[in-house]
Amino acid sequence: MSDMDDMDDGSGVVKKFMFLNRKAPHGTVYALEGLEVVLITAAFDQDVSMVFTDDGVYQLMKGVDTKGIEVKDFSKTYRALEGYDIEKLYVDQVSLDARGLTEDDLIVDVTVLSVDEMANLMAEQDVVISF
């Protein structure tokens, strides 16, 4: 048996990935780039959680109209995540409160987490990728 046969190529391994979104949608390119990376990751059948904290909660606002600033309205793409089997969307309660927002203001169904719940979720991940 050669060494090659003993090597695990990693296929079939499912890791817990968290995508942590902390930026508002249009002022920087982070939100759009993060969303595109998540959609790519979906193709690899990983255990993906998408988390929105701080100004990242603004990414999920309803009622967006980007015509005036002539950029793509990608807010509706968050609704398509379900179709890619990305169904674990989490929002930080403290971040909503600091911005006068509630779950009803958001374009997708999310699970709202307390600080402790968010911290535990973060701690149990294999990989955290921040945008």
Place this chain on the structure above:
Amino acid sequence: MLHIVNKSATERSSLESCLRMATKGSAVLLIEDAVYAATNGNAAAAKIQAAAADLKIYALGPDLAARGMAGRVLDGVNVVDYGGFVDLVAEHSNCQSWL
């Protein structure tokens, strides 16, 4: 003096620095991510409302709309379009961008 702020007050300190330095009667125009500060319930809303007593506060309408915030603007904040932005720049003898 026209002060222009473009960063979110819940991420950077530029709005706070601006409000500290702006003298009575000056204008403050919030654009891009800074417009969030002029919306109901934002952590910076109280600072904006307090500042509005001595300063004229403006927010750029297209940036509010692009962020789903058009219906949440604080009382006392004037919403302007791009033409209004140009008018503000033309009306003031100098301007400071808080990058």
